[in-house]
Amino acid sequence: MRALTLPSSPAFWRSPLRGPRFTSLLGMVLLAGIPVVFATGLLSYAAYNPDLAPVNDQTPDKGLLGGYLFAWPTDPHWLYRLTQGVHVTLGITLVPVLLAKLWSVIPKLFAVPPARSLAGALERLSLLALVGGALFVMATGVLNIQLEYLFPGSFYRLHFYGAWVFVAAFLLHVALRLPAAVRALRRGTGGPTDGAGEPHGTIAVGPPPAPSPDPPTTSRRGALWFVGGGSLLLLGTTVGRSFDGPLRATALLAPHGWEEPGSGPGGFQVNKTAASVGVTPDETAADVWRLHLVGPAGTARLSRADLAALPQHTAALPIACVEGWSTSDQQWRGVRLRDLARLAGHGEGPTPDLLVTSLQRSGAFRRAALRANQVDDPRSLLSLEVNGAPLTPDHGFPARVIVPAAPGVLNTKWVSRMEFRDLSRGGGDR
Known part of the structure; x- marks a missing residue:
């Protein structure tokens, strides 16, 4: 009978898939995608002309966070169609990658002691804001796409502040982790470690391999293919909402996506009916x-x-x-x-x-x-x-x-x- 172990023990986590290289690969995908999602989100916010009084100002206390705002242009005429289409489609596509990344580092959330150094303490704080911000922004964004407003208050204000908290933590996280992530990708999971399984002189990019792993049911490459397949599935069932013709019929998971909007001169999508x-x-x-x-x-x-x-x-x-x-x-x-x-x-x-x-x-x-x-x-x-x-x-x-x-x-x-x-x-x- 297996002895009772706690989540703070490395032996509790027995998946053979976790490891610095697996986490680093997922992190590099997010490093490429998240800045694009964030930038297009800021552009979407600017497009609402939030500095116009008295009705468009959805976040009156934004202060310096709104310092980038500018008069939204009218050229090219498809600008918002492009920026918001990229924002929503890429954001949804990255959901499986983000969830897999969070799964890969769950053991680190239960590590005892929480920090062994000042850098480790900063990492733990950034991780708290990173995980919480990521889940909150993802939840509010997906709910808004599905026309479900379950959170109290304005979606614009909640999503705006949540995005800034997440990105601030993301930048700190990248600054602390990027060198170690690059090293992990270059050498795989090998290399000398200290007593806690940390690579010497670095902040780990993920938990070390399980000390007593369960028998594998798939390889790490298979797990990456599974995550990538999930992202491709979401991409294929979302991107069609930005196009007309047969491709729109593939937008199975999107409101106003695949449904037939009608025929005749007015036969195109509406958000709300009269x-x-x-x-x-x-x-x-x-x-x-x-x-x-x-x-x-x-x-x-x-x-x-x-x-x-x-x-x-x-x-x-x-x-x-x-x-x-x-x-x-x-x-x-x-x-x-x-x-x-x-x-x-x-x-x-x-x-x-x-x-x-x-x-x-x-x-x-x-x-x-x-x-x-x-x-x-x-x-x-x-x-x-x-x-x-x-x-x-x-x-x-x-x-x-x-x-x-x-x-x-x-x-x-x-x-x-x-x-x-x-x-x-x-x-x-x-």
Whole structure:
């Protein structure tokens, strides 16, 4: 009968797969992928124009963490489709690698004593923040992709701070571990060790091989193939959400991925239907609905016929959502936002920011703000038609905003009010 052992004992962990080289290989994959996920995540946050008051600022206490923010550009028009598609798809693809990496170092979490040196103490602290941050960011991200908001508070704020905690720990972890990881990859699992199984003069990149391993059921190479296969499976069932045509049918694990969006000019993906956010046909009927246009000239009430009588323009733009799905370019037709700004009384001076209000009664971004550079782009429209036909109710009838390179939620549907004014920090009501 096997003697009782505790997790703090190396004998408790009997898998023959664990070892510095196995951990190092997984770590190198994460070292290549995580910076890309983090950078595209920051770009996604910038795309929301979080410094615009009073509605887009989801993290008012971000301080220096928001020092990189800039006016999100409108060129190229597919920019957000690319950056958010990479962010979500690569993040999901790395989940098996991250979980395998955490599994490979579990024995280190129970090591006694926790630290043998100052460097070891820093490593343990970084590991605590690294593991906790990784699991939290992964959980909130996956839940958001699946349209499940189980955590209290704003997803944007939680994911933003969680990502910074994780990346700070990740950078410290890399600084402490990278030299040892490179050495482990070069020499395999061999080399002299001290009494605790640590390579002499280094901080271990993973636990040493089990002293009394169980019989292997697969090789380390087989385990790596298993992890890689899991990542490829997630890639293959996720990446199709960023494309149209037959490839979209492969997005089996993604909301708004494989399902049939319908046919006709409006037969492309939507995030929320009119019914799901409380928009009824009665309030969007042509004889009832009016657009409240607000600016220095006062407030004008325009019907859909009034808007259709204004100069109409066409722009080929995609819809790209924070959940990672997107459409190909659709042909939108309507009134330029900058023409509406002039109509609201802003004359030939600098183009103002824009605060848009929707008829929707539930969901995030019932009100959304756009920067002046977005308003001024000639492709930015208050669209009345798409692909040669009037907007469908689920695509925002009677009118919706469409802006190049902007996240889908800033392309407000069922527009009821447009207010042109300065919305920069300090320039808008709080």
